[in-house]
Amino acid sequence: MWTRKTMIFIADGDRKKEKGKRKKEKGKRKKEKIIIAYCGECFRHFATPTPQLFILHFTLLIDAVILPFQTHYFSFSILPFAFKIRPATSEDAPALVDLILGLAEYERLRHEAAPDVEALRRHLAPDASPRCEALIAEDNAGRPVGLALYFYNYSTFLTAWGIFLEDLFVVPECRGQGIGMALLRRLGQRAVEQGCRRLDWNVLDWNEPAIGFYKSLGARPMDDWTTMRLTGEALATLGRSDG
Numbered sequence: 001m002w003t004r005k006t007m008i009f010i011a012d013g014d015r016k017k018e019k020g021k022r023k024k025e026k027g028k029r030k031k032e033k034i035i036i037a038y039c040g041e042c043f044r045h046f047a048t049p050t051p052q053l054f055i056l057h058f059t060l061l062i063d064a065v066i067l068p069f070q071t072h073y074f075s076f077s078i079l080p081f082a083f084k085i086r087p088a089t090s091e092d093a094p095a096l097v098d099l100i101l102g103l104a105e106y107e108r109l110r111h112e113a114a115p116d117v118e119a120l121r122r123h124l125a126p127d128a129s130p131r132c133e134a135l136i137a138e139d140n141a142g143r144p145v146g147l148a149l150y151f152y153n154y155s156t157f158l159t160a161w162g163i164f165l166e167d168l169f170v171v172p173e174c175r176g177q178g179i180g181m182a183l184l185r186r187l188g189q190r191a192v193e194q195g196c197r198r199l200d201w202n203v204l205d206w207n208e209p210a211i212g213f214y215k216s217l218g219a220r221p222m223d224d225w226t227t228m229r230l231t232g233e234a235l236a237t238l239g240r241s242d243g
Contacts, residue, residue: 083179087135132150147168150187162191
């Protein structure tokens with residue numbers, strides 16, 4: 001699989017002597033091979049990939065055997081990464097849990113992550129209340145390579161619904177292919193279709209590349225706000241019926 005920023009140039013045109021004896025023919029030259037390969041990253045210099053399943057593989061062959069006076073064998077290939085995005089269902093819970101654990105590793109929070117497949121399966125069910133929803137990205141072999149898991153919130157100031165993006169993740173080997181951007185675009189479309197007025201999410205303070213990317217989309221950090229959280233015994237104490 002071609003990876004991000006991969007560019008390979010292989011030239012073998014040193015006119016190496018072939019083994020065995022061959023009759024010399026006037027005007028005939030030895031074969032040369034030039035192979036140039038560009039990956040999906042280089043493809044972006046020529047066209048913009050779209051967030052849908054696609055694959056383009058163009059090969060031009062000029063064979064020195066067929067054309068005896070031709071001096072080069074030339075192969076040119078453009079291989080953009082192919083993926084598709086679809087709504088996740090309850091049956092995707094195991095794959096989503098694997099991606100969530102991958103996110104926890106990336107965020108250096110694996111020790112805090114304990115996702116439950118069966119619980120997620122129930123929460124993704126169409127009749128669950130409350131429920132969460134997710135988008136899943138798959139490569140052309142059907143392998144899950146990214147997710148966007150979200151739920152709806154509400155703004156009293158706007159008296160309108162919003163979407164809170166809980167998790168956005170793309171597996172490391174597939175980054176740089178536009179998958180994260182495609183997931184965000186699809187979620188933005190979902191928000192607009194549902195009449196939502198806001199799309200919110202959290203990002204770790206040390207993740208400067210992500211912060212810069214989000215700002216480039218027009219997102220702004222909510223520096224005036226501090227997130228508060230109750231968990232464990234503190235939450236249990238607050239929720240006791242005896243006060």
